[in-house]
Amino acid sequence: MNRAQGALWHHKGIIQAVGPTDEILSRAGKDAKQIDCQGRAMIPGLVDPHTHMCFAQTRENEFSERICGVPYLEILKRGGGILNSVDSVRRASVQDLLKNTLEHLKIALAHGSTTVEIKSGYGLDTENELKMLSVIELAGQKAAQDIAATFLGAHAIPREYKEHPDQYVDLIINEMIPKVADQGIASFADVFCEKGVFTPEQSRRILEAAMEHGLTPKLHADEVNDLGGGAMAADLKAVSADHLLAVSPKSIAKMAQAQVVAVLLPATAYSLKKTYAPARKMLNAGLAVALATDCNPGSSYVLSMPFAIGLAIMQMGLSVEEALTAATLNAAHALNLARKVGSLEPGKQADFCLLHGETPAVIAYRAGVNPMAAVYKKGRLAAST
Numbered sequence: 532m533n534r535a536q537g538a539l540w541h542h543k544g545i546i547q548a549v550g551p552t553d554e555i556l557s558r559a560g561k562d563a564k565q566i567d568c569q570g571r572a573m574i575p576g577l578v579d580p581h582t583h584m585c586f587a588q589t590r591e592n593e594f595s596e597r598i599c600g601v602p603y604l605e606i607l608k609r610g611g612g613i614l615n616s617v618d619s620v621r622r623a624s625v626q627d628l629l630k631n632t633l634e635h636l637k638i639a640l641a642h643g644s645t646t647v648e649i650k651s652g653y654g655l656d657t658e659n660e661l662k663m664l665s666v667i668e669l670a671g672q673k674a675a676q677d678i679a680a681t682f683l684g685a686h687a688i689p690r691e692y693k694e695h696p697d698q699y700v701d702l703i704i705n706e707m708i709p710k711v712a713d714q715g716i717a718s719f720a721d722v723f724c725e726k727g728v729f730t731p732e733q734s735r736r737i738l739e740a741a742m743e744h745g746l747t748p749k750l751h752a753d754e755v756n757d758l759g760g761g762a763m764a765a766d767l768k769a770v771s772a773d774h775l776l777a778v779s780p781k782s783i784a785k786m787a788q789a790q791v792v793a794v795l796l797p798a799t800a801y802s803l804k805k806t807y808a809p810a811r812k813m814l815n816a817g818l819a820v821a822l823a824t825d826c827n828p829g830s831s832y833v834l835s836m837p838f839a840i841g842l843a844i845m846q847m848g849l850s851v852e853e854a855l856t857a858a859t860l861n862a863a864h865a866l867n868l869a870r871k872v873g874s875l876e877p878g879k880q881a882d883f884c885l886l887h888g889e890t891p892a893v894i895a896y897r898a899g900v901n902p903m904a905a906v907y908k909k910g911r912l913a914a915s916t
């Protein structure tokens with residue numbers, strides 16, 4: 532913060548006070564180590580509440596197809612898309628998956644993400660879903676960030692169950708969820724509820740089973756078609772419903788009432804050349820809107836939360852303040868972590884970023900470059916550019 536305007540005092544990684552510089556200096560005492568932030572804007576560490584960054588191979592070749600207009604569901608039908616990622620993850624070792632995930636996390640950290648959610652969902656059998664979740668757990672131990680793990684066994688129907696999707700749903704419910712819960716390696720369970728993937732009925736069965744095992748529900752909802760996913764998320768008291776490009780006003784109202792966080796993924800709409808989610812309508816309806824990268828090898832190979840923030844400001848009509856709140860405090864709420872991270876308040880972790888600019892507007896204003904001058908995690912310098 533500008534020396535004339537404000538300062539933050541932290542001790543052992545926990546914020547003690549935030550306020551006018553003179554006041555903070557007198558409270559912290561003269562022995563406290565001082566860092567001059569040289570007039571840079573300070574923002575909370577960014578929280579990325581929706582990623583699939585644990586994967587084995589990129590799918591750059593498919594990108595060309597997609598930008599020529601082949602719809603994602605068509606790519607899925609041809610057995611491409613996500614199923615290619617499933618093949619490569621099944622072949623990959625824990626070490627290789629961990630190496631990729633840590634590389635992704637390092638890039639995300641340099642772009643200000645100090646808390647990151649990572650989903651499984653490229654294993655699609657018990658062994659490989661558990662393998663992915665164990666990689667995510669290891670990544671959480673090795674990376675600088677706090678990591679939240681989500682079980683997404685219901686990401687797609689695997690080839691071997693193409694003709695019997697309900698049998699795959701049974702496998703998720705009877706075998707995968709109990710094992711995931713037993714091992715304690717995921718906090719959340721998620722389902723891709725969409726035409727040609729999991730029906731609303733199947734999605735509900737899976738999430739209800741997950742809740743019985745203590746997992747908190749999330750939902751990939753109403754991305755391509757309005758299947759009432761947002762309303763179902765509200766019904767189940769899910770912590771978030773994500774994507775929501777095709778969400779109905781009725782679902783928006785139900786989500787607002789049930790305090791479900793709307794996690795919007797503008798980098799995916801950008802990459803798929805789709806109309807952005809109706810963020811303004813959501814905000815007007817009193818819905819808490821969060822932003823995420825959706826980093827994945829198919830529809831959004833984006834690790835930069837500043838890029839998502841810039842899109843939200845320039846393409847979705849959010850103000851700088853709304854976009855920043857969406858990428859910090861609301862994103863923390865989407866992970867049930869708002870007591871620990873997401874804002875610069877006493878008692879929370881000293882996760883913060885210094886920007887190459889005087890205000891957060893620089894994130895959208897100076898597009899295409901990393902706006903982060905320095906990223907601090909629990910009070911320690913974790914990345915700088």
Ligand SMILES: [Zn+2]
Binds near residue numbers: 583751825
């Ligand atoms: Zn996703």
